[in-house]
Amino acid sequence: MEMKVFFCFSFFVLLSVTSLARSQVVKPGHDQIKEFHFHIYWLQNNPEQEWQALTLKEKIVDEVHNGNFTVVCDGITNEILPTINEDEVPGFNVQPIGPHSCGSFETWVPRESYAKFLSFILLNRGDLTIFIHPLGNNEIDDHTIHASWLGQSYPLDLSPLSAVGGDDPQYPELGLGYNAM
Numbered sequence: 001m002e003m004k005v006f007f008c009f010s011f012f013v014l015l016s017v018t019s020l021a022r023s024q025v026v027k028p029g030h031d032q033i034k035e036f037h038f039h040i041y042w043l044q045n046n047p048e049q050e051w052q053a054l055t056l057k058e059k060i061v062d063e064v065h066n067g068n069f070t071v072v073c074d075g076i077t078n079e080i081l082p083t084i085n086e087d088e089v090p091g092f093n094v095q096p097i098g099p100h101s102c103g104s105f106e107t108w109v110p111r112e113s114y115a116k117f118l119s120f121i122l123l124n125r126g127d128l129t130i131f132i133h134p135l136g137n138n139e140i141d142d143h144t145i146h147a148s149w150l151g152q153s154y155p156l157d158l159s160p161l162s163a164v165g166g167d168d169p170q171y172p173e174l175g176l177g178y179n180a181m
Helices: 002-025 049-067 111-125 138-143
Strands: 033-044 102-112 129-134 148-151
Touching: 002 148, 033 111, 049 102, 049 111, 102 111, 129 138
Parallel strands: none
Antiparallel strands: 033 102, 033 129, 129 148
């Protein structure tokens, strides 16, 4: 009898921890992660890698312009995505910025475009490193335990990040990700 009680208690604790963990990772009112950042990294003092990054960025912009997927990065304008607020589109960073220790540019990817964009990146990244993280409730966890790397990993400066709240859902005007109906 003690074994059955222990098993039931253990199972209940496991379910509670799993539910608690999921609720702490995703945004309130959601049951899954719906937005991601893909950060394309290169050594900012390496002209060849910077050229590769600029070329990849232009390919991404062309794919969005051709309607193959919807993502947002430097170069996406309201001529390509008519409702986008261009003031919120991040730039092409030739120096370290935020937690990123090298040259980078951010690409916002909603879950609706995740598979197509991941496939595109796998086939087009060349020698560049891609750092992928969710937009959840905890920037530190998003950038560490919930993150993935394609290629060589780089050190991150976690000091600008918060363990509370995470990034706000982005680009609500597109109606994708956390803003999908």
